Amino acid sequence: MTPQDPNFETRVRESFARQQVMSLIGARMVNVGPGLCEIEISARQDLTQQDGFIHAGIVTTILDSCCGYAAYTLMPADSRVLSVEFKVNLLAPAKGEIIRAIAQVKRAGRTLTVCSADAFADETLCATMLATMMCLEPTKK
Numbered sequence: 544m545t546p547q548d549p550n551f552e553t554r555v556r557e558s559f560a561r562q563q564v565m566s567l568i569g570a571r572m573v574n575v576g577p578g579l580c581e582i583e584i585s586a587r588q589d590l591t592q593q594d595g596f597i598h599a600g601i602v603t604t605i606l607d608s609c610c611g612y613a614a615y616t617l618m619p620a621d622s623r624v625l626s627v628e629f630k631v632n633l634l635a636p637a638k639g640e641i642i643r644a645i646a647q648v649k650r651a652g653r654t655l656t657v658c659s660a661d662a663f664a665d666e667t668l669c670a671t672m673l674a675t676m677m678c679l680e681p682t683k684k
Contacts, residue, residue: 544578544648548620551577555612558624562608570605572612578648580613583641597637599670602644602662606631606672609646610658614676617651621681627655629674639665646672654678 548554552575559565559572565582568590574581582605584590584597592598607626615624646660655675662670 551616580609580646582609583643605644606660609644610674613646614656618678623679625677627677631672635669637664637669
């Protein structure tokens with residue numbers, strides 16, 4: 544896959560740094576490439592549900608951002624990205640030291656991009672997502 548913006552990595556990382564929710568949960572973007580993204584969080588007690596597993600909402604949050612940024616790598620420099628649909632399958636409890644989401648673009652279109660992502664709790668596959676991301680044109684001034 545070929546990015547439209549040769550400076551996609553800088554643009555993607557700057558956007559990620561502005562996402563306050565990623566900061567709130569301690570998420571880190573560990574890898575970004577054309578049509579690819581990897582985000583991880585360290586397990587913390589305040590991110591768990593009643594049984595001590597990382598909450599499904601937290602896992603879904605990093606899967607969603609991971610898909611969005613994988614799609615964003617292929618979008619024009621002056622665009623923005625927005626999630627328009629996703630489905631998550633929770634496959635196993637998210638129990639481990641590191642929760643890592645890995646996303647890839649399946650098909651990039653001019654307006655809509657379809658991505659998939661998997662989340663791993665340490666080495667155990669705990670969730671998978673299929674998502675559609677929308678390319679938003681720049682805001683006119």
